[in-house]
Amino acid sequence: MGRTPCCSKEGLQRGPWTTIEDTLLIQYIQSHGEGHWMSLPKKAGLLRCGKSCRLRWMNYLRPGIKRGNITPDEEDLIVRLHSLLGNRWSLIAGRLPGRTDNEIKNYWNTNRSKRLNNAGSTERGVSSVEGQLKKDDRGCVAKVKVHQPKAIRVSANSIIRNNNILAELGHHDAEVSNDLHDHKHFGEALVCENVMDFDVFIQGYEEYQQQLLKADQDLDGVHLDSFVDSLLI
DNA sequence: AAGTTCGACAACCGCGGTTCA
DNA sequence: CTGAACCGCGGTTGTCGAACT
CATH class of the missing domain: 1.10.10.60 (Homeodomain-like)
Incomplete structure (x- = not known):
């Protein structure tokens, strides 16, 4: 059985948002908060799909959004x-x-x-999957055209699962020490779980360490956990 | 000046993960 | 436990103004 559409498209406004619609959305969220996007349009008096409201809020109306050129x-x-x-x-x-x-x-x-x-050209950082x-x-x-494999989200559960793999690799407490050997084990775990490319993982971690060094932080207490956490929002 | 092409970006669509009744 | 609803994500399309011919 297929999923039902997120909302009926009949009678709904589409295309660019008007100032009035923006105002209605802002006012509603300011007084009721974010969330419940499916029911929000009706309550806010908007003839928009809930997903459209969420997109508009997240990308343009939300406080703190920085507009303008990328520096x-x-x-x-x-x-x-x-x-x-x-x-x-x-x-x-x-x-x-x-x-x-x-x-x-x-x-x-x-x-x-x-x-x-x-x-x-020698432009730095262009992905190999480009x-x-x-x-x-x-x-x-x-x-x-190169079709890239669909991105795999790294969720908290992924980390937990990988910690279990680490345990199998000998890290019974799932704590990762700071030497590269252990990082490679962790990387293997991630690769086994198809979470990320191993080489990319190592490269990323080394960059992460460099950033920490630049920031003049003490690496003694740095664990891979914090690196992975840094990848999560 | 008119037509065409290109770049930027707003918005839509479909899918997968999560939540909840 | 199951399935529907919700939510968030990435890919794609549509639109519009600027640049070019």
Whole structure:
């Protein structure tokens, strides 16, 4: 049996939001709070799908949303995080205060064409899963669409499951020490669970350590747990 | 000046995970 | 325990203005 549609599309407003609709949504959420998106439109007097309301709020109306151009620093961070996390926009957005997953996704997709045109250049951090250029019979360069495997969410349960695997690997208390050997065990666990590519994991962790070193923090107390936690919002 | 192409981004869609009755 | 509803995510499409021919 299939799922029922999230909402009836009949009689619902679509397309760009008007100022009045924005105002109604803001006023309702300010007085009733977020959540219950399915019933929100009716209560707020909006002729919109609940998902549409949620999207509008999350991406544009929510307080603290940063508008405007992506700064070079943000761009660098996006590139680095994308090389580490892939197309997990919500995770990447979580590392960029005020930026939304939709904004970052749009930014990446519109700039990806530029990257493709610059393929072969030495731009840092371009993911290996990006589209590739291929020469046709006439030697012309054509874009080749590369279908990326669907992203796998790293949930708290994933970590718990992996901790169990760690126990099997000899970490009975699931505590991960700070040497690379143990990191590799943890990485193997993640890879076994298809959570992430092992090499990407190690690369990401090493970057994480570098960040900590830059921040002049004491690494003695740093455990892999905090790294994984850092990947979670 | 008119038509076309391109880039940016807002919005929609479908799917999978989670929650709850 | 089961299934429907809810929620959040990533992929894709639609729209509009700017740049170009």
